[in-house]
Every structure is written in structure tokens, then in C-alpha cells.
Amino acid sequence: MTNQERRDGTRSRILASARERFTSGGFDATSVADICATSGVSKGAFYHHFPSKQAVFVALLERWIAELDESVRSAAARDEPVPRRLENLAGLVGQVSELGSGQIPMFLEFWRQAAKDPDIWRLTVDPYRRFREAFAALIQDGIEEGTLRPVDPDAAALVLVSTGIGLVLQGALNPAEAGRPDAGEQAVRMLLDGLAKEASDES
Amino acid sequence: MTNQERRDGTRSRILASARERFTSGGFDATSVADICATSGVSKGAFYHHFPSKQAVFVALLERWIAELDESVRSAAARDEPVPRRLENLAGLVGQVSELGSGQIPMFLEFWRQAAKDPDIWRLTVDPYRRFREAFAALIQDGIEEGTLRPVDPDAAALVLVSTGIGLVLQGALNPAEAGRPDAGEQAVRMLLDGLAKEASDES
DNA sequence: TTCTACAGACCGACCGGTCGGTTTCTATAA
DNA sequence: TTATAGAAACCGACCGGTCGGTCTGTAGAA
Secondary structure (H helix, E strand, C coil), X not given: CCHHHHHHHHHHHHHXXXXXXHHHHCXXXXXXXXXXXXXXXXXXXXXHHCCCHHXXXXXXXXXXXXXXXXXXXXXXXXXXXXXXXXXXXXXXXXXXXXXCHHHHHHHHHHHHHHCCCHHHHHHHXXXXXXXXXXXXXXXXXXXXXXXXXXXXXXXXXXXXXXXXXXXXXXXXXXXXXXXXXXXXXXXHHHHHHCCECCCCCCC | CCHHHHHHHHHHHHHHHHHHHHHHHCCCCCCHHHHHHHHCCCHHHHHHHCCCHHHHHHHHHHHHHHHHHHHHHHHHCCCCCHHHHXXXXXXXXXXXXXXXXXXXXXXXXXXXXXXXXXXXXXXXXXXXXXXXXXXXXXXXXXXXXXXXXXXXXXXXXXXXXXXXXXXXXXXXXXXXXXXXXXXXXXXXXXHHHCCECCCCCCC
């Protein structure tokens, strides 16, 4: 086994164990010794690969953001009318909830750390802003192509993203009741169709 | 000073300090010694009033839930058409974000603890279910009184609550960009009016 | 006097991180 | 092909410090 292979193997075992332990117990409650025991790696090896426990957390966060970015980009870029593209993005909610049901408490952990650590905060907020801007641009497109009403794109993007986040979190905390796989589509459809029976058009 | 007065004063000072510390640092990172120092209470007094650090957390959670319950009940009960009542409830989002901007990280903390502690989980999920059921009932009313389309009330309630949660959390994490005070109203209006320009009525 | 509310020294467990030493790989020259 | 020197990966005992919680006392209310 070459050094490179050893290195990669150890590193990814640390990352995998850390994710598992952070997810089930949280950042603070997980000790470096925990991670080492779970991954079959010595403490020395751990600190050989990462300068601190926090660095592992950051590595996990960056990977997660990269994956999410990729999913969103590929779901939003199709050459279809905007409402269809919004529905595609909505499907992502179910996908994220399902596929990574184990990593969503992690997401909560990210958020909580962001609330108190400026570095993590930047790491979290920057991609999130990109995310919201992408939605706003998409809505702007929809307005220009005539398939959406002339709403404020920023406000609409905020609402859409909020709904997505809320759905994912609810699915994570309470899978039995709130974890409908079609929740995202339902939500977008409600937003597109409106909930009121007829006109309430005056502002 | 009577014993009762002393007792109440000490207890509420502990609670206040604990909330402040949990909010800014999180549950795990806050030590009992922190809380004692901040509140000017000795460790003996702390453990005289609460059997554990977790017990303080639970007391805080229960109080928070009671307050929220009360707010929702009073906002939803007015004798008005359902869409108006939904808008009232939406106003609550801004209110919660503003008034308790300091206690929302606490809410995140509640949620994270709930994800790993079954007792906290029950405490969190039960009132939350009531909450969602209240929304569903409200929507059912709206359908019957003819002001709302015949949507699935449970799904609609899920979407509404999700949006509210998402907005509050975004406002908490990123007040500068996402913390519009009128976000809740915007969202409800979008849901009521629909976003698409015209019919996309086929399912 | 008796009891409640509090005070604060103390305890064992545990934690993140360090460090001196060992093993395993790899490049190079004989 | 083999010998060797150095680098990289890894090991785990150890350290200073912190934490949640206990326990023995004391001052003032009842």
C-alpha cells in the first residue's frame, strides 16, 4: 500500500467517523477520543491529519456545501420554463431529506456553530447568499419570460428558501409526521397556484 | 426578606443567566460555574434549586413553549375571515424575530438537543404537533367558509409552518440580509396570491 | 430550636492537544 | 537487486485544565 493510499484512507476514515459522531451527539459532546476509537485511528494520526477538532468540522462543512452547490446547480440549469425548474428544485428537498437523513442533524450543528463562530459563520453564509441569489435570478427570469407575476424577486427567493429549509428541518426532527417525500413539490405547487380561492389582488 | 421572596429571586436569576449563556454559547459550552458567576449565585444555591444543568434547560424550554402557545392562540382566535387570520399569524414571525432576537439561538439549541435526547424530543414535538394541527384546523375552516381552495389541510399546514420556521431561523442567523420585518406577511401574501401568472391547474 | 436557603471547597472523570518514539514507505546510489 | 538514509505516517502515554455534581458547613427565617 502506498503512502498516498494510506493517507487517503486514514483521512477519510476520520472524516466519516467524525460525521457520524457529530451527527448523533453534536460537536461539543463528541470527543476526539470518540472519533479515534470509532475510526480505528490513533490520536497521533488524528492530529497528524488535522490541526484541531474544529478543522475536521470545517472540512465536513466545506464538503457538504460543495455537494449542495452541485445539486442545486444541476437542478436549476435545465432549459425549461421557470415554474418547471422551480419544481425540480423542490424535488431536491425530498432528495436531501431522504438521501442524507443522517446528515441533517449535522446541518443543524453547522448552523449552531455558525451562530457563535465568525469563521464558520462566513463559511455558512457566503454560499447561502449565492444560493438565495440564484433563486432570485431564477424568479427574475420567470417574470421576464412571463410565467411569473411581477413580484419582488428577492423577497420571493427568501420565502422559497425559507420554506425549503423549514421542510428539511422538520423532516429531520420529525420524520414520521412531517417527512413526506413530496412535501417540497406540494409546497411549490401551493406557491404557484395560490391558496386563496380567488382574487385578493389589492396590495 | 421572607424565604419565599429570596427563593423566587434566586431562581429567576438562575433562569435569566442560564438563558443568556445558553443563547450566546450553547448548552454544552456553558458551564454551571458560568451561570453561577453571571447570576451571582453559588453552586450550592444552583443545585438547591435545580437537580441538574439539564433541568434548567428543560425549565427554559417549557416556559418558551408556553409563551409561544399563548401568542399563537391569541393571534389565531380572532373572529375574522381565515385569510386575515393567516396574515395575523404571519405577523407573529416578524414579532418573534424582533422581540426575541436574542432567544432564537436558544430555539436552535432546543432543536438540537431534541434530536438526541428523547425526553427533550417529546417536550418539543408535542406542542409542535398541536401547533401544526391548529394551522390545519384553521385551513379546514377556510375551505369550509369558502375563502380557501380545497387543498389538503395537513399538507398546507406543514408548508405554512415550515415557511415560518425557515423565516425565523434565517432572520436569526443572518439578520442583515434575511431579517425583513415584513417577511412573514410577504410569504403569506405570496401563498395566498400564487406566484404563477395564470392557471397551472392540472395536477 | 429547627429548618430552609445558601455558601464554596472539593472530587473524580474526562477533554483537547502534545510529544518522544516507532513503523512503513520511497528515492537514490552502489 | 539490494543497502541505506531520510521523510512521512502513525502510536499512545501523558499533561494542564475544566466540568458536572457532592458535601459539609452556616446564617437567618419561622
